[in-house]
Amino acid sequence: MTDAPPGIDLNADIKLDFHTVSLTESPEAEAEIRSLLHDNGLDLDEQVDTFVVCRENGRIVGCAGLDRDVVKDVAVASSLRGTAVSLRLGSVVVKLAAVHGHHDLFLYCRPDSVQWFRGWAFHPLVEVPGVITLMENNPLNLPKYIEKLSRERRPGTTIGGIVMNANPFTLGHRFLAESAAKDCDWLHVFVVKEEAAQFSYSDRFRLVTEGLADIGNVTVHHGSKYIISRATFPGYFLKDKATVEHCFCGIDLLMLREHIAPALGINRRYVGSEPLDATTNSYNAGMKHWLSETPSAAAPIETIVIERLTVDGSPVSASKVRALLARGDLGGVEKLVPPPTLAFLKQQFTRAHDDQQAGR
Amino acid sequence: MDILKNAIAGTLESSDVLVKVSPSQDGTLTLHIQSEVIKQFGKQIRATVMQTLEALSVSAATVVVSDKGALDCVLRARVQAAVLRAADATDLDWNVL
């Protein structure tokens, strides 16, 4: 028999097809994928529509879900585990993501699969022990980000942190930041970067900066894919938030505790009380657990909940502002937002009104 | 050669290497190598990559190399492919390859 060099399996069946499927377009494929995932102890993540699948004689024997720059729901039939199929699957996923402009990817897997995915050139970032691990395939990104952040470090014993979507920036946000800043030597405010809100990131960021400009001990930071992003906290961006039963925020919070907070010395996280939004409420509840109660090599971060600012007896919220704006109630909006936000919203409203009049 | 955009070449399969090239943010050349045999071959991999980048006149870029036991010639080819893709280069100067 011919001597084969290592890595070349002369008996390997080369009849494997790799291609992409969309679950909404292929219900049969979806059923097969669910079954394969189930065999691997995984549930189909309802947010993922695109899958790379590997078929052997028409049957799906490997799959990998891709949601923009996040890979999840990866499974390979037991008969093919440990073969080169997995690596080919990984290569196809990487190439597919690249075609859509995503060159640096995240990946979710069970902690016991981390070794396998190291073979895909991913390395672990954050782990919820025994449950889930977030990995990334560019080892330079997080360190670079942390290094950049570290340059913004300020001296002090109480360093606070706030993460806000600010969609748009309201008096409620202002109140929260003001209260926190009074309480701390320095306050770091992060604006959620994902373009999933009514108002664009650049507008939101600008309004936050303008809205907090007069507070002396605040730094407003750009958000990133490491802070409440589609990668770290996909649940946050589900369209139908009301139906979120279990909001898994451990990864996002551990990322903050283990990587981001240490860069800036943050030891307190401030949040507004959340009587209305189920997702945010659940997230806030998780905060205490992940940021201070869970044992970790990283120092605990104290969670401080500040009662929401009320105006005319009800808590100020961005969703309320959006609702008033939709109704054209600029008078109502004015009571809830600072002047820069009001000016911006008036401009938006006028533009939208003009568009409607012109039948656009 | 100017690196204009992100590009990838190669695969994760055994005997191959996945090379990611992206524009430098600070005008420098950053190279990161991942390999199971980093201890034995890390230096050699680095040397080959740097040589290849130099031959293509690349002085500013971020390069991440995930090696799966590729021979030098494979590494060279994948780095070249990633660089040419990242530079949107269509004409090849065979003398430098």
Place this chain on the structure above:
Amino acid sequence: MKLRRSMLFVPGDAAGMVSTSFVFKPDTIMFDLEDAVSPREKDSARLLVYQALRHPAYRDIETAVRINELNTEYGPKDLEMAVRGGADIVRLPKTETAADIELLDRHITRIERECGRPIGQTRVMAAIESASGVVNAVSITRASPRMIAVALAGFDYLVDMQSERSGGSEPELFYARAAVLHAARAAGIDAYDVAYGDVNDMDGFLREVMIAKNLGFNGKSLIHPRQIKPLHKAYAPSREELAFARRVIEAAEKAKHEGLGVTSLDGKMVDRPVIAHAELVIRRAEAA
């Protein structure tokens, strides 16, 4: 006399295979930049094959490159690479007419001149994959002094003929095989039979090998290393054939030595064709 029994196809983008295929020792390695490589990866595959061509491991083995057709955006670049990289043979897919070969020849000459490679050193293999190619085979095989072999590509040919493989002795390939073979012999070049796609069916493969060998094909296109040894074995002469061949050579030498023109052996005339065949038999035996 270069034996061309086995031509192993190696997908140009497969790093593992490109790095190591030489260990399987086929008579010729064919790096494929055409059908085996997706359009998105053609640029990367081209660079990989270039490195392989210049690697010491491939110095002692005959290398061929299947370029993309010259009227694609890839073909001309593939050709530049193959000639400059030192490939022994360029395989032109879908050769339909002698003009296709003439055009290729002119381009190769230009590139050889530009890169300083001896003019004429790069050889050419025509792949015939259609009815037109088959009927033009005679002029194709004579279209250039670079021509060294012609290969029949079964799958594409049968599609063009609106036919299919039927297994067994396959009459649907008979005319094409015969035409290509005759064209090759008339031009004095080698001929390759079609590739056998089912790598798990060794019996079917060997049946087809014997058909090709008996018709007179020099060898076959192979798509998997595991097909190499069985193919070489099938082409190896039997002990009796080898013994007879040795006696033929001996007799011929003796006759030459004694100044005799032609001699005979076991009642058979030992003239030039018989001697040539005996040399081929011995060569095949040595290489098996």
